[in-house]
Amino acid sequence: MQQSSPRGIRNNNPGNIGRGDEWKGLVPTAQRTDKSFCQFTSPEYGIRAMVIILRNYQRKHGLNTVSGIINRWAPPNENNTQAYINSVAQAVGVSPDHKIDVGDSRIMLPLLEAIIKHENGQQPYGFDVFVRALGLAG
Incomplete structure (x- = not known):
């Protein structure tokens, strides 16, 4: 990806998931260049992580509305959450x-x-990428 692509697209992390958890499909530690956000080996792994997080929001935290989900995903202290x-x-x-x-x-x-x-101002992925990501998420 060229540098002009949004950060989430360059990182194969289109949900802009912050670093912390050791997700499946992460770029090896020595090759990570983003100090704040996860970098995945393919967009499928980044979307897989999004799927798992969203499922956990519903299962573990009882978040079952767009309002509840996005308030947790993009808290108001960091975002214009209502517009999101x-x-x-x-x-x-x-x-x-x-x-x-x-x-x-x-x-x-x-x-x-x-x-x-x-998150990125664009959604560049085809249906096939989502199907593979959902398959990886199980």
């Missing part, structure tokens, strides 16, 4: 406080696409 919530809810086709099930691919796919677009 509104754009994701519109893309998913629900109101911000409508209950959603991230286990339903008809919800998960547009949710992933909307988060990626909001």
Whole structure:
């Protein structure tokens, strides 16, 4: 990827997941150049991590609305969270406080696409990349 690509796309981390957890598919430690965000070997692994996080938000934290999910994903101290919530809810086709099930691919796919677009200003991945990522997530 050329330097002009957004950071999340360059890092194969389109959800801009911060460093911390040792995710499957991370670039080897010696090759990591981003001090703040995870760098994955392919976008599929970055999207896989997003899927796992979103599933955990629902399963472990009871977050089952776009509003609840995005408030945790992109907290107001770092983001214009309300604008983020509104754009994701519109893309998913629900109101911000409508209950959603991230286990339903008809919800998960547009949710992933909307988060990626909001994080990077673009969503460059084809359907096949999401299918592979969901397969990796199990």
